[in-house]
Every structure is written in structure tokens, then in C-alpha cells.
Amino acid sequence: MSQLMPPENLSSRVLSVLSLPLLERIQELSILFDRCSLRQIQEIYPHIVHSVFGINGNPLGWGxxxxxxxxxxxxxxxxxxxxxxCGSWMHLCHRLLxxxxxxxxxxxxxxxxxxxxxxxxxxxxxxxxxxxxxxxxxxxxxxxxxxxxxxxxxxxxxxxxxxxxxxxxxxxxxxxxxxxxxxxxxxxxxxxxxxxxxxxxxxxxxxxxxxxxxxxxxxxxxxxxxxxxxxxxxxxxxxxxxxxxxxxxxxxxxxxxxxxxxxxxxxxxxxxxxxxxxxxxxxxxxxxxxxxxxxxxxxxxxxxxxxxxxxxxxxxxxxxxxxxxxxxxxxxxxxxxxxxxxxxxxxxxxxxxxxWPLDSSLMVVLELWLSYIQPWRYTMAALNNKTSGLAYLPPISPCFDGFIIDNLIMYTHIFIQLLPRFERLDYTVYRNAFMLYRLATMFSQNDLIDRLQRYERLNAGNSYGFDSPQRQVNMMNKSLSPGVHWTPVVSTQFPKLFSEPMQLHMENFLLLISMSRNSILRDMAALRNQIAEKQRSDGFLINFFNKLFGESTQDEVTLREFSRIPEVLRQCIDAFCRTFNVDQANLSLHENMPEEACPPVSSITTQKFSFFDDSDSLDTSKLNPHQMSLNASNIQSTIDPALLPIQTNEWKPLVRLLHILSEKINKKYGSQIQAYYTRDDYCGKVARQLLYAPMTEQWFDKRSGNTDLCERLVPPRVCLRQLGSIPVLVTIGGALLIGQMLWGSPILGLFLLSSLVIGYNLMLALFS
Structure with missing residues (x-):
């Protein structure tokens, strides 16, 4: 039997243990729990709980x-x-019971x-x-x-x-x-x-x-x-x-x-x-x-x-x-x-x-709402039949009709409350487009829409008798148990979700989405032309080696990101048109029209707004996404290619190691590297072929609560990240194998590959 700890040493022992590093602290406490009596644990228990959650101390607690x-x-x-x-702490809690x-x-x-x-x-x-x-x-x-x-x-x-x-x-x-x-x-x-x-x-x-x-x-x-x-x-x-x-x-x-x-x-x-x-x-x-x-x-x-x-x-x-x-x-x-x-x-x-701020983090609020209003997704039957991804939409059983009736304003009122926020999102960002897709697919479920339309048509005097959000709140308070009450401040100015004014509103909203989609398609076409022109100017050899080593330019990364958006927006338009009975012909009518010939989407879009307007009457909350994109067309985040997220064709440990090595080289020889890069002779041309060019990094800082554009000048630098690419590693392995097979020495194969790469860069420098 383990020896119990003397009571007089307990408090000081606990305080010393709680000051240890986390891993040692947990190990020592596990031993301490076994050695202490139940009465002793009662004395130290509140102190440990306060330490875990940072009560009257470090708010991070145990992290x-x-x-x-x-x-x-x-x-x-x-x-x-x-x-x-089943851990030590939960067993201790039950032991104290x-x-x-x-x-x-x-x-x-x-x-x-x-x-x-x-x-x-x-x-x-x-x-x-x-x-x-x-x-x-x-x-x-x-x-x-x-x-x-x-x-x-x-x-x-x-x-x-x-x-x-x-x-x-x-x-x-x-x-x-x-x-x-x-x-x-x-x-x-x-x-x-x-x-x-x-x-x-x-x-x-x-x-x-x-x-x-x-x-x-x-x-x-x-x-x-x-x-x-x-x-x-x-x-x-x-x-x-x-x-x-x-x-x-x-x-x-x-x-x-x-x-x-x-x-x-x-x-x-x-x-x-x-x-x-x-x-x-x-x-x-x-x-x-x-x-x-x-x-x-x-x-x-x-x-x-x-x-x-x-x-x-x-x-x-x-x-x-x-x-x-x-x-x-x-x-x-x-x-x-x-x-x-x-x-x-x-x-x-x-x-x-x-x-909530108007950015892609709104997704967490949207997912919370969608989870609450879809209880049929969280049943034993749905769990057993669930497939991968978001494509699975279980049928709505009649047993959930009561839930939909009791929570009708959770569907209608909150959708109407969210709509102005979605009208101001920038749909050139994929996460924003995906948020709209989540909303559209949820409300396009036929069995749900039929129910919502039927229940919303029931006015005062009928069996469900709610003709306004406030009236339904009152009814829900009556149906709840005593002592449980709704206390929201509900505006009665919201129209019904499937009324004619909302149908017109949705048509205007979908016209905005259609315009955003067409704008993205035009930007993609221009970006493809720009990439093709650059590839023609680089020549065959550079393009061949770029494809061989899996290198992607910033424009190619942007194009891949853009390419997913038009199809997502098209599916959103189709889903909303079915839900609100909007004729897509009215949207297609404006697709090929010049922007100045398009009718105003709403009264606020007929005004000219600019972020650079110094008048006192400027209200940026009335800007639509198209106007925001025009004002912010030159404000884009630009990231150093060496700092881009690790791709699937790269070996993560090696990329991280090469990045650390590159940083040490740049820190130690930064001035010499910049001097070589700026030289006008042949040595400078070679340096410009081997080193990363200087650039200005731009990113958005949201730590202050506002979105601030930050910039930092990045000098010429060494970047060894290409050596962490899997195609490059395969090429090096192939060279070693060829050297072993032809000359009996893999080092000769590696020397031959290095000579070809160096000679190729010297030729590019000569003709640049």
C-alpha cells in the first residue's frame, strides 16, 4: 500500500507541482493523486481546478x-x-463523490x-x-x-x-x-x-x-x-x-x-x-x-x-x-x-x-445556424446512412414538422437578417462563395421549402396562427415550460420569406451574384492570357523545367483559386432560383450587357461611391461587392513564394529544413547577396537567374479589429525550397541511378545533373 503524504507538506507540495512545466506537472499530479488520502485531495482539489482554468492567475491556464x-x-x-x-482527472472527480x-x-x-x-x-x-x-x-x-x-x-x-x-x-x-x-x-x-x-x-x-x-x-x-x-x-x-x-x-x-x-x-x-x-x-x-x-x-x-x-x-x-x-x-x-x-x-x-465581422469567418456563425435548423441530420438513421462530405441530405421525416413550426422564425427571420450581409461579401474569395453555396443548398431542399411555404401562409386565426416574428415568439413562450421564456428583440418589419417583395429582392441579389461570376470569368480569361504571354516570353526550356520541378507562379496559384468559384456561384444561382421561383432568363438577359447598360440593382447602387471620396456623406456600408472590387482592385495580398503553404508535391520535413537553412544564409550574407544581384556585369546576370527577385509583400492585419494593409520590402534572397520538391528529388534519384548503372558511381550521375543545371543557367544569363 502506498504511503500517504503528511498533511503539513501537502499544500506546499501542490504549489510546487503547479509551478512545474506542464508535462512534468501532469506526471507529478498523477503520482500525487495516488499517494494522497481522500481528505487531502479535497483540500487541494479547488486549487488545481483554478490553476487548470486560470482563475486569479494566467488566463491561459494549462493551455x-x-x-x-x-x-x-x-x-x-x-x-x-x-x-x-477515462483519464486520471475524471476518475479523481468521481472518487471525491x-x-x-x-x-x-x-x-x-x-x-x-x-x-x-x-x-x-x-x-x-x-x-x-x-x-x-x-x-x-x-x-x-x-x-x-x-x-x-x-x-x-x-x-x-x-x-x-x-x-x-x-x-x-x-x-x-x-x-x-x-x-x-x-x-x-x-x-x-x-x-x-x-x-x-x-x-x-x-x-x-x-x-x-x-x-x-x-x-x-x-x-x-x-x-x-x-x-x-x-x-x-x-x-x-x-x-x-x-x-x-x-x-x-x-x-x-x-x-x-x-x-x-x-x-x-x-x-x-x-x-x-x-x-x-x-x-x-x-x-x-x-x-x-x-x-x-x-x-x-x-x-x-x-x-x-x-x-x-x-x-x-x-x-x-x-x-x-x-x-x-x-x-x-x-x-x-x-x-x-x-x-x-x-x-x-x-x-x-x-x-x-x-x-460578427464581414469576412469569411462568418462561416462559423452560419454553420451554427444551419446545424440548429436541420435536426434531421442528427439521428441514428442519418448517422448510419451518412456518406462522405456535404452531399448527403437526409429526407425530412414528418416527425420534424413540429420542430419546423415551433422554430419558423429561425428559418425565415434569420435568413432575411443574413441576406444584407451576403450582399456585401466579396465573391472573388472562394470561402465567401462556399458560404453562399452552403446557404443555397440548405434552402433548396424541396421537402423543406414546401413546408416553410405552407406554414408561412398560415395567418392569425389558423391552427398555427403566426403572422409576424413577434407573434410567434409569444406563442412559443406559451408552449414552453413555465420559467423558460424567449427574450429576443424581434422586429416586425421583416417581410415574409416567400412574399413577392422578397422574390424581387432575391432577384436583385442573384443579379449581383451573376455579375460577380461574369467578372470572375473575365478576370480568369485575362489571367490566362497573361500567363500564356509570359510562358511565350520565357521560352521552351524554362517552361519545361518549371513543369518538371512543379514550380507555380503567383498568377497560376491565383488562377487555380479562381477556377473553382464560377461553378460554385452557378450552382448557388440555380438553387436560389428554384427556391424563390426566380426566372433565370431575367438574369441571363444582363450577362452580356455592358456594365453601364445594366439596370440599377437597387436604389443605393445608382450612386457613385469611392473610398477616396472626402465628403462627409460617404457610407461604405452601402457599397455593393462590384463597387468594392473597383475601389480595391489594386489592394491584394502578395506573399513571398518561399513562404507559401507546403504543397502536396513537396516533402514537408525537408522543405522546413531547407527554409531554415535559407534563412540562415540570407541573414549572414544578405548584404553580399544584394550587392551581387545589383551588379550590371555577367556575374550580376547569373545572380539574377539563381536568386529570388526583390518584392513587396502585402498582407491584411486584423489584430486591431480593423483590416489594415501592411507592406514589407523583401530583398534578393537565396531560396532552397525547390530542392524539397518531390519531382526534384525523383530527378536527383534518377541521376544517381543512371550514374550507378553507367559508370558504377552514383556521384558521377549527380555531377552530370549539376553540370546540366549550372550550364543551363549560365546560358540563360548570357542571353538575358
Whole structure:
């Protein structure tokens, strides 16, 4: 038996361990957990949780939101293994449940809207036994949580920290599609505690059967601002194993022998263990994340937080859609989970759309919305039949008609809210065109459009009786459980989605898309001519070696990027024309017309706007994409070819090594290289054939919140990246093989290849 650590040395030992480097820290803590008694672990547990999530210290904590598989694979693996469902940390949390100890959470760490909900008495039964009142101020003071809930609520709160605005590492990671350890853990926790399959096993399975200990009520009863209203949970839910709070009477009932109709004895205990953890995870994630106050917060939530909310929405769809096959204690929790999200998601997405920057990062908000309004994509049948990619669109079962009716403004109002933003996007960027494609393909589903048109035609007095967004909000409040209310600010000025004004609006919008597509086709034709002219001037040998070594110019890279856009835009136009019954002949009529002969798309496009207009009346928000492209035609990001992303025909480790070597050469001999490049004699001509030419790099910097164009002059330089190309390596290997076969020495083959390359460059320098 391992020797227990003396109590007096415990605190100092923990503090010293928490100051170690991360990998050593995790290793030492794993040993410490085995050596300490349960009472000792209770003392150090809150300190470790605060350290993990950066409470009153470094906001990065242990780096869960900044560690990815790309930037630190070893640390990513260690963190995921330690905090995973079957990891050391989760087993420690469940080990502490045996002693039924409680940990206090100060409400100052909670979001303001969440605290207001608890203080006003709007909280459901789940929070009834968690609340501790401050007897002096008669206000909410702390929450008493068991070890599992204490960790989960801190884990959920960690996502609300605006790391992307205070740390450059987080800002860089959150703006790309890399998956952090935190997002992986979010997906793993939700998938485990809110399972899709009714017979799924929730890990960890083996822990104390005393799930939640009875907890004393607050010293003084909470005095709400209005009559408290609670989420009505059916009695069968409570009997089936749902525990209404972290402590309290539900556990007492369990110990008294309250059994489920479906189970008894040991199976009843296991069912209760499943239910209370799932309920905790569901309440903490939904009530905290979807109450993020987007309107009043100084910083927008990070894109990784929005991706986490999308993971939550998808998993709750899975969880709720399994209710019909589930006869366990989770059944009633599955049934109420969808309404919990419905009560908050509309205001949350509307706030995101209003404040999100107008660039391709809008994709994360779009994907969140599309995931919520397509619950039929997250069923057991859809999961079993799902094919690769986005092409799979499962049919909409009649069982989802109620969801579509209850959430109609989530389809219609938000689409109308998004449309002005899509009208201002630049569709010469592929990611923007792909965003439009995602929107178009979703709304082109025939079985969905038929439903939306039919339900939207039902006016007041009919069975579904909603003729405005606000009226439907009122109806949804009546249909929700008491204490759960919609609180969005809804404008009633939006027309119906399938009305005649919207059809005209969509026709004007599609005309803009058609004009953008034609403009891209013209730019592609001009770029092809430019590339062909350059290839003719370079001659046969240069073109042959460029193709042999797989070299691509900036123009060729741009052309490849452009070539994907016209077909995507064409599919978008076709899909929207089918959805809104727009005649494509009206769009084709203007395709070959000169731009000055085209009719105005809207009243704002008849005015002349320019970024260089010094008048006080300039409003750039009214610029359409065509005008923006005219004003910004000479503002393009230009990247050093040596710094372009590693291509599929390159060997990554060798390219990185050659880049480091090139940087050291340029840093040490930069002045001599520039002197050779500028010489007018034959030596200078040779240098200009072998070295990369000077250029001006241009890129867009968004760190300040604005898009600033930055420039940097790059001098002549050595670049050995070509040697990392797979065709070049194959050529070198072929030369070595020829040397071995013909002369018995591979070095002679390499010498012959080097002589040919050097002679070729000397000839080019002679005739340049």
C-alpha cells in the first residue's frame, strides 16, 4: 500500500507541482493523486481546478484552448489523455463523490445574465439546492457543488474568457480551423454524457453509488423579484432516476428506496448515476453558454467558442432525437433538452449576426445556424446512412414538422437578417462563395421549402396562427415550460420569406451574384492570357523545367483559386432560383450587357461611391461587392513564394529544413547577396537567374479589429525550397541511378545533373 503524504507538506507540495512545466506537472499530479488520502485531495482539489482554468492567475491556464495537434502534438496528447472521459482527472472527480464533499463557487465568476436568472427566481428545480444565500445582503452568494459539477461548471465557464483578444497565440489559433484540446474535450464530454444511443454506456461507470449527498438549504429563503417559476419535470422523470439538484431531496429519496419502474436494486442505482451527470452537463452548457450577453460584452466571442456551441447544438439534436427509442431514466431529460436550447438560441444567433465581422469567418456563425435548423441530420438513421462530405441530405421525416413550426422564425427571420450581409461579401474569395453555396443548398431542399411555404401562409386565426416574428415568439413562450421564456428583440418589419417583395429582392441579389461570376470569368480569361504571354516570353526550356520541378507562379496559384468559384456561384444561382421561383432568363438577359447598360440593382447602387471620396456623406456600408472590387482592385495580398503553404508535391520535413537553412544564409550574407544581384556585369546576370527577385509583400492585419494593409520590402534572397520538391528529388534519384548503372558511381550521375543545371543557367544569363 502506498504511503500517504503528511498533511503539513501537502499544500506546499501542490504549489510546487503547479509551478512545474506542464508535462512534468501532469506526471507529478498523477503520482500525487495516488499517494494522497481522500481528505487531502479535497483540500487541494479547488486549487488545481483554478490553476487548470486560470482563475486569479494566467488566463491561459494549462493551455487547453491554445494547444492543437499541429502546434504541439505531445502536449495535446498528454492533456487529452489526462482530462479525457477515462483519464486520471475524471476518475479523481468521481472518487471525491464517495465522501459527498461540497466545494463553494463564488457567483462573481458566473455570467451576469446567469446570476440574474438565479437571483430573480427564474431558475429551474435543478439549481434549487445549489444556491447559498448571503444572510447579510439577502443576495445570492455562492453555489455548493460536488466535485464533478465543480469541474464541469469551471470547464464551461472557461470558454467565455476572451483569450483571442488578450493573447496573440489564442488569436492566431481561434481564427483557423485547428481543433484545440478544449474543443476535443467538449465533443467527448457531450457525446459521453448526452449519448445518442439509448443503450450507450456513460463513462466512468465504477464509482460510489452515493451520487449526491443531502445538502442544507440556504440560511434565508431567496426573495425573487417576481414569483418563482420552475421547469415542470414529470414525476416519472424523477422516479426514473433524474436528480433535480446537486444535493437535496432527490438523493434522500434514493436512499429511502425510491425505485424506477424499469429497474430495481443495483440497476436503479446505476440509472440514477447516469441521470444526474447528464442533467448537470446539459444545464451548465445550455444555461451558461447560450446566455452569453453578446450585446453588452465588450469583446465578441471567439470563433472556437461558436464552434463549441455548434458541437453542443448538434449533440443535443442527437440526444433529443433518441427519446422515442429510450425507455431509461434519460428519456424525459431527452424530451426537455430541445426546448431548453430553443428558449435561448434565437437571441444568441441574432446577436452574433449583428456584430460578427464581414469576412469569411462568418462561416462559423452560419454553420451554427444551419446545424440548429436541420435536426434531421442528427439521428441514428442519418448517422448510419451518412456518406462522405456535404452531399448527403437526409429526407425530412414528418416527425420534424413540429420542430419546423415551433422554430419558423429561425428559418425565415434569420435568413432575411443574413441576406444584407451576403450582399456585401466579396465573391472573388472562394470561402465567401462556399458560404453562399452552403446557404443555397440548405434552402433548396424541396421537402423543406414546401413546408416553410405552407406554414408561412398560415395567418392569425389558423391552427398555427403566426403572422409576424413577434407573434410567434409569444406563442412559443406559451408552449414552453413555465420559467423558460424567449427574450429576443424581434422586429416586425421583416417581410415574409416567400412574399413577392422578397422574390424581387432575391432577384436583385442573384443579379449581383451573376455579375460577380461574369467578372470572375473575365478576370480568369485575362489571367490566362497573361500567363500564356509570359510562358511565350520565357521560352521552351524554362517552361519545361518549371513543369518538371512543379514550380507555380503567383498568377497560376491565383488562377487555380479562381477556377473553382464560377461553378460554385452557378450552382448557388440555380438553387436560389428554384427556391424563390426566380426566372433565370431575367438574369441571363444582363450577362452580356455592358456594365453601364445594366439596370440599377437597387436604389443605393445608382450612386457613385469611392473610398477616396472626402465628403462627409460617404457610407461604405452601402457599397455593393462590384463597387468594392473597383475601389480595391489594386489592394491584394502578395506573399513571398518561399513562404507559401507546403504543397502536396513537396516533402514537408525537408522543405522546413531547407527554409531554415535559407534563412540562415540570407541573414549572414544578405548584404553580399544584394550587392551581387545589383551588379550590371555577367556575374550580376547569373545572380539574377539563381536568386529570388526583390518584392513587396502585402498582407491584411486584423489584430486591431480593423483590416489594415501592411507592406514589407523583401530583398534578393537565396531560396532552397525547390530542392524539397518531390519531382526534384525523383530527378536527383534518377541521376544517381543512371550514374550507378553507367559508370558504377552514383556521384558521377549527380555531377552530370549539376553540370546540366549550372550550364543551363549560365546560358540563360548570357542571353538575358
Amino acid at each position: 487547453l484552448r491554445t494547444t492543437t495537434l499541429e502546434n504541439n502534438p505531445l502536449q495535446f496528447q498528454v492533456l487529452h489523455q489526462f482530462f479525457g472521459i 464517495a465522501d459527498q464533499c461540497k466545494f463553494e463557487l463564488d457567483v462573481s465568476l458566473l455570467p451576469a445574465k446567469f446570476v440574474s436568472m438565479l437571483q430573480a427566481g427564474q431558475n429551474p428545480m435543478f439549481y434549487g439546492d445549489l444556491i447559498n444565500m448571503d444572510p447579510l445582503r439577502n443576495q445570492l452568494g455562492t453555489l455548493s457543488l460536488n466535485a464533478f459539477d465543480f469541474y464541469i461548471i469551471h470547464f464551461v465557464l472557461y470558454a467565455l474568457q476572451p483569450l483571442h483578444s488578450i493573447n496573440p497565440i489564442a488569436m492566431q489559433i481561434h481564427n483557423v480551423r485547428s481543433k484545440t484540446v478544449y474543443l476535443k474535450l467538449v465533443s467527448e464530454y457531450l457525446n459521453n454524457f448526452l449519448p445518442l444511443f439509448p443503450d450507450a454506456r456513460i463513462e466512468p461507470v465504477h464509482f460510489s453509488s452515493g451520487v449526491k449527498a443531502p445538502q442544507p438549504l440556504p440560511v434565508q429563503a431567496l426573495q425573487p423579484l417576481r414569483q418563482p417559476r420552475y421547469l415542470k419535470i414529470p414525476s416519472s422523470f424523477l422516479n426514473g432516476g433524474n436528480v433535480s439538484g446537486v444535493g437535496g431531496s432527490s438523493t434522500s429519496n434514493a436512499s429511502a428506496g425510491n425505485t424506477s419502474p424499469q429497474s430495481s436494486g443495483a440497476s436503479t442505482s446505476a440509472a440514477r448515476a447516469y441521470a444526474w451527470r447528464s442533467e448537470s452537463v446539459l444545464h451548465f452548457f445550455v444555461d451558461i453558454w447560450l446566455r452569453y450577453d453578446i450585446e453588452s460584452e465588450r469583446h465578441l466571442p471567439s470563433s472556437d467558442f461558436v464552434r463549441g456551441v455548434r458541437t453542443l447544438v448538434k449533440q443535443i439534436h442527437f440526444f433529443a432525437n433518441g427519446a422515442s427509442q429510450d425507455h431509461s431514466s434519460l428519456c424525459c431529460l431527452r424530451k426537455v433538452s430541445s426546448s431548453m436550447v430553443k428558449s435561448r438560441i434565437y437571441a444568441f444567433i441574432c446577436g452574433l449576426i449583428d456584430r
